[in-house]
Amino acid sequence: MALTKASQCSLPEGATPISKRAKQGEGSVPHRRGVGLKELSAHLGLSPTTVSRVLNHAGGAFRIAPDTQKRVREAAAHFNYEPNAFARGLRQRRSFTIGVMVPEISEGYAATVLGGIEDALLQEEFFYFVVSHRHRPDLLEAYPRLLLSRSVEGIIAVDTPVLEDLRVPVVAVSGHSSRNHVARIEIDHLTAVTLALRHLYDLGHRRIAFIKGQTFSSDTRVRWDAIRRACSTLRLRLDPELVVQLEGTAPGSEPGFAATQKLLARGVRFTALFAFNDASAIGAIAAMHDAGVHVPRDVSVIGFDDIAAAATVHPSLTTVRQPLRQMGQTAASHLLKLIRSGSREADQRSVQISPTFVKRHSTAKVAG
Amino acid sequence: MALTKASQCSLPEGATPISKRAKQGEGSVPHRRGVGLKELSAHLGLSPTTVSRVLNHAGGAFRIAPDTQKRVREAAAHFNYEPNAFARGLRQRRSFTIGVMVPEISEGYAATVLGGIEDALLQEEFFYFVVSHRHRPDLLEAYPRLLLSRSVEGIIAVDTPVLEDLRVPVVAVSGHSSRNHVARIEIDHLTAVTLALRHLYDLGHRRIAFIKGQTFSSDTRVRWDAIRRACSTLRLRLDPELVVQLEGTAPGSEPGFAATQKLLARGVRFTALFAFNDASAIGAIAAMHDAGVHVPRDVSVIGFDDIAAAATVHPSLTTVRQPLRQMGQTAASHLLKLIRSGSREADQRSVQISPTFVKRHSTAKVAG
């Protein structure tokens, strides 16, 4: 077998991390803090009110003398004053923090989306908590509540079903056709698959095999619906004998490898394969290599996502790029808009993102 | 050129996100909250004190009647009570939160370490903030302070220099030989490079080229020192003509590609190449491929890290695995220990993690 995969992931599966925090008073001396508003105002001979106003409201609104403002600001800078986030949050009832739920942070998909989220958030001095639920039902249920108890002002669910009705705005990236108060950011699946299938069609392919996603992946169904529609538009036959489904939660290319072996074992002829994602496409190429099937001479392969590895495998992978980083950015700025407007209801239920097609070397004209 | 790389990263480079939050009172209605301690205790006909005690200290310590405890717990569950994290944090002066600084969250290296950190943290109901500094000096300076102002109880710096002396415990993963109050989690570089070089030695290689890391990468120097020592132990000659350095901050395999082209252009013969990391090794293979040099027949290539792509490139990459996930776990539990003990000073300055060697198909016996 071509892929040497060694498990790098070593999370302790047995222990359940979600339990009431018991006996927390044991150790842990609080660390020394910086100066507070009180010290600062005492030193200035002013009231905390005044200092607070200068530092927050940029002053003028409350008729503070300009040179007082200057004095305050200088002292604050000098003592390195940073307001205590807890006290501020408690009073204002705002946290400037959101929560992000992902299946597993160490996978490229989630990490890339997070990069985009961060781009948008840090502009506004928002921070974010990340939690990985690993498709475990107990975590899927517990995490939203834990996030809420930490006063997040909104939640982004990346490829994650939203089970309960939360009391903050929620934006889903590639999420299920979920609860109706959730705004969705998703790729335009129909355009995406049409790009791929038309490419194959133009190269002369007519017998095309498909790898469907795992049942728990939220994109599986919509993508498949799109494929069916695109096929009928292009008058391509969709042969059930040429469809296999990914199975298991193993990360990486393993499931695609197994699925392709199953497909090849059926002995039905095909000239192209459209995989559910790049990871499975890479597994498919490996399986075909093992079976003596040459890519792209005998079979063309198309992936989906355009993960980093797509450019480095051999042959490099023709694929449909999902602009994950941009989707993260969009999700975050959308959520910020909802937070600012104070309403959980989105004006748009769903934002469609355009995919781009990336031609590399795993596809070729059909032989003969 | 073999690698088709398209820039996916689209962060707005110009804008500086770090600025005092001005005029925050504009919009943003606070959302409705759940029940508070007061409502709960009123409903039970008890004082907030009693309810708080039952829910926190697991009761017995304060002589609360067992059935009162039961009543309280049931009511809390029924009303879905979650204590307000701000109020609690304000009073207790604890946040149960740490900060993690990484160069860029969307890269596999950081994401994998974060996975390990999360494993360890969520056991203890700690949450974490992530910030990506992208090697920008302004962010490197601002982020630690922003994290502190959010009352993190500790900081993990992943491949990130720690400039200032912070007032919380800090653990560095692969960090610079940094400030002396910082505990370091790092791989045993000498063992790591010895594994790789001995492998090459045993295959008969004597003329070995090296790709050094970028100057800003914290591992570059220690790794190189280790290489020098290992070479002298193995009586291998270290020819300056066979050493190139990665340049630029471009992610992925591009820098390795460029460096290898430079190396080949020198026209000095070598039979093996030890790259700084897998990404550059992948670039190196591509450059050699373009130059008509066959890997591993003409030149053997060894990478470092064992990122996911290492198993899927062609030929699959022989490499030294850095157990990143485990390093993250270790860093987090170490930090938790420091937090609990209340001292910033670590009992051990540095924890060494053992690498493992992964033999794949990019290395072979030197051609007779």
Next chain:
DNA sequence: CGGCAAAGCCAAAACGTTTTACTGCTCTGG
């Protein structure tokens, strides 16, 4: 010279917990 507006600031309440320091009651032994 009295009244009134504006300028410049402040006292105290509020946010929702945890923690410190008590209180009232019921036994029980002397």
Next chain:
DNA sequence: CCAGAGCAGTAAAACGTTTTGGCTTTGCCG
């Protein structure tokens, strides 16, 4: 019958801000 000890809880302060609703002083106009 009373002192003291246990029991089951409560009142109020504290955490560090922001916000509400003032208050005093000065200058100017009539």
